[in-house]
Amino acid sequence: MKSYILRQVIQAAIVVAAITVAVFVVLRLSAGDPARIRAPVFARPDVIEQYRRDFGIDRPIIEQLGSFVSRAVQGDLGMSFRFQAPVSDLILVALPKTLALAGVALVLSMVLAVFLGAMAASRPRSAWAAISTALATLGQSAPVFWTGALLVMLFAVNLGWLPAGGYNGFSSLVLPAIAVALSIVPTQLRVLRSSMRGVLGEEYIRTAHAFGLAPARITFVYALKNALLPLLTVIGVDVGYLLGGVIVAEVIFAFPGIGELALVAMKARDYPLIQGITIVTASLFVLVNLVVDLTYAAIDPRIRMEQP
Amino acid sequence: MTMAAHSPDLDEGEARAGFLARHELPVSLVAGGILLALILAAVVLAPALAPADPNAVDLKVIRRPPSAEHLFGTDAIGRDLFSRVLYGGQVSLLVAGAGMIGSLTFGAVMGMLRAFGPWFLRPVVDRMIDIQLAFPYVLLAIAITSAVKPSVPVLILLMVLAGWAGVARVVRAIALQERAKDYVKAAEILGASGLRISLFHVFPGVLPGLMVLAAMQTAAMIVFEATLSFLGMGIQPPTASWGGIMLEGKDYITSSWWLTTFPGLAILMTSLSLVLIGDGMEARSERLRAKETEA
DSSP: OHHHHHHHHHHHHHHHHHHHHHHHHHHHHHSOOHHHHHSOTTOOHHHHHHHHHHHTTTSOHHHHHHHHHHHHTTTOOOBOTTTOSBHHHHHHHHHHHHHHHHHHHHHHHHHHHHHHHHHHHHOTTSHHHHHHHHHHHHHHHSOHHHHHHHHIIIIIIISOOSOSSSOOSTHHHHHHHHHHHHHHHHHHHHHHHHHHHHHHTSHHHHHHHHTTOOHHHIIIIIIHHHHHHHHHHHHHHTHHHHHHHHHHHHHHTTOOSHHHHHHHHHHTTOHHHHHHHHHHHHHHHHHHHHHHHHHHHHHOHHHHHSOO | OTTOOOOTTOOHHHHHHTHHHHTTOOHHHHHHHHHHHHHHHHHHTHHHHOSSOTTOOOTTSTTOOOOSSSTTOBOTTOOBHHHHHHHHHHHHHHHHHHHHHHHHHHHHHHHHHHHHSOTTHHHHHHHHHHHHHHSOHHHHHHHHHHHSOOOHHHHHHHHHHHHHHHHHHHHHHHHHHHHTSHHHHHHHHTTOOHHHIIIIIIHHHHHHHHHHHHHHHHHHHHHHHHHHHHTTSSSOTTSOOHHHHHHHHHTTTTTOTHHHHHHHHHHHHHHHHHHHHHHHHHHHHHHHHHHHHHO
């Protein structure tokens, strides 16, 4: 187990390092001269030269990367052009909101997937099975921003039950979370349904039936325990997709999270901010994947025994 | 074998379907195919079907709700929404098709490279897939379009980047399964090169899985194009695309529902048809396999 953990941690570290270097180099090479972006349009050459020195881009790129990384590990990601504030502060304000949204959406989708998937697998001809098939195909086809727009029209504009956008505590989370959950539930639902079908065919389930246990208890306690493992993997792999959905939902609901911030930064060509957001979120998701992998290995010994 | 009786595992619904069941055609495949054919016909025939020029501004009819004259209503500068959705479909479908082909090709090559390439490339490909999957695609798009101006080639590049890793993961899994089989070992013993084995022996086995992926990938690309255009990073105005039309309608969401609802329905229907086709193809190959093992 120890060597497995070590190997996974090293791999995750390599991925984070690769992402950091890639983002840094790609932005440096393609974004053009940050001094020109930052400086007023008709700035004098010596003013631009001053900005260049401020950003440190008069030095070779390797040196810039080195100083960026050494400051980044201390939590300093530079100053935002647009907001005139430290990038790390801006991210620290926006990130918790995004995580809350992603968390609520994830819990919602898991509850839906577990309930509908289990019902569809244990009663393939019931209305639940039909609902889960419909949800799996429709959810996969509908873009998050469209479901979001429909939810706004229905619940915020027509019924007035929930806020259409912005951020005022929990009620602002509900609609975006539903929109995101609907977009990520199809994969989870498919996986849980098929793993549940497999587990329900096993002998220990037949034995449980023979002992006269209640079918609901068999499905949701005995079978679910084993059917949950593949769901966990899929969630780990789909975290990037989840955040993608959250970003889109943030835009349509004007929700002040990391996605909105990234979009503002993109429009303002505020590239220290983009750089910071990309690196922080990508690392976060590598971390989540790592935790999922390790949890998975802790539950299932076959995985940590496997040779690379 | 056309006279063969229904196999006992067919349920009542399939027995009643007659023709479909005899040819092992799942209902979802046929329904998806018909839906997609209708959409493609409407989009291709846009010049004949559209009542107006998609970019013709008519300030006398601003944001009119759907009527007999304007089937889907009109937008904020009086353009006919029905015509815009039809013409927008041409752009959206072409770009999605290009994105599908690109991501499928790159993903398949990387997946095969992982299974049959030189040993030192294998962990590299694995890590690349991990990185790409860990990286939220919208964030990637934001990072790239903040550096380079959005355009159609950039959009297609973003689609390839967003889609290849998922394809590579599936191709890798299928190819690794195939590699363990006896026929591959036999070819190896006979001295066939990795390239030859992967192209002529294993790739045909990967192909059916790739077909399912192609359908699913096109659906994903349609949603992806729409999402990026909706965020202002895809097709640029005044060219109509489904996501772009929705972006134009976003500000009027509380007063003019038709501006976002109809292009959204177009996206939903198209990607639904493709998901149905993909599901259907998968179900069909499963059935054929079940039949084979039975026989």
